[in-house]
Amino acid sequence: MAERSTRPIQERTTAPATTPGALDLEENILAAIRRIVRAIDIQSRKLVASCGLTGPQLVTLRAIDRLGSPSLTLLSREVSIGKATLTGIVDRLERQRLVARTRDSADRRRITVSLTAAGEKTLAAAPPLLQDRFRSELAGLRDWERAAMLSTLQRVAEMLDAEDLVLDDLDAGPILESDRLERGPAKRSS
Amino acid sequence: MAERSTRPIQERTTAPATTPGALDLEENILAAIRRIVRAIDIQSRKLVASCGLTGPQLVTLRAIDRLGSPSLTLLSREVSIGKATLTGIVDRLERQRLVARTRDSADRRRITVSLTAAGEKTLAAAPPLLQDRFRSELAGLRDWERAAMLSTLQRVAEMLDAEDLVLDDLDAGPILESDRLERGPAKRSS
DNA sequence: TGGAATTGATTCGAGATCAAACGAATATGA
């Protein structure tokens, strides 16, 4: 602090655009998100040590298992990862012999990805993606708290990404699946 | 839509591991976070087009402005970015002549980073970090809703990262500054 | 004083991330 007084109000050249004070909120939101992202990334690296898979790799592996033998584009939509990125992830998964690429005979542009036996085995043995501490704290919450937490995260996600659904192509319908969890006001703006 | 009924309950190959149903919550939470991350990343790339700075670069620039001429380690803590990462970001910022590194004369291990005139100018002209749509929706919320949203995000961040505060070193005290916003129960676990 | 431990920053290695550009295959329309 104390510094603060040295630099008056810092000349807000960029217009407030919203309510005064809202800017700080934005920065705090961003800061919280940054911390979340970082924590998940760090957890991902620990995962590598314990089972040889990174977070995105494990998420991808799970999605492949869930979807059967999806095409890359479908998989990309499912896990919210761009096709370009997914290509690299699948490359590394394939290098470890956990998945296999197959050209679709009907539509030869398509590549389907499927788990190998080793992949299934690895998947079955893989630890959870989130920190144990998070999971136990989560378990300690009341149902409505959990629901509210998820709901808030999904709300933020919607507010942020609905606008920019560009990502390579990604035109297909909404992928939202927020279980039943009523959507609240649902402010369908725009 | 319609798809929904096609995919029953999705064959859980991986064992539940906790309370049944809890896993789905985790996956949904993770999915929401992934979407948030992606949206922010995409926004970051748009930022580059509009002002030549990426999100992390802008965040860093702002923190430098706010802190005066911080050392890299302090800056690292402030923006929740590892020192290794920050070195690269500052490199690129320096390459653009927006900041300057200076060796601290008192402690010559330290490097302080400060804004150049060009950096200040760029910073003043930089657009907000979050999507306009997000910002306007945020502005449309009631005060308590905004507070609840921030509070939830911070709570999630706490639940996730308090455990893993390794990040190179990062031992110093809490950096939290969530303005006044009373912390609620404050569950000082551990 | 002088070696050991600590701290600050950088470098290295690996992976994730996206957009844009690309080549190949399929679909569409004239």
Next chain:
DNA sequence: TCATATTCGTTTGATCTCGAATCAATTCCA
């Protein structure tokens, strides 16, 4: 039929991300 458009996956280029290892400077203790 054939040219054009669209879709699919990959490649390329740039950044971000971290931990671990490393080098330099400082502090600590004997």
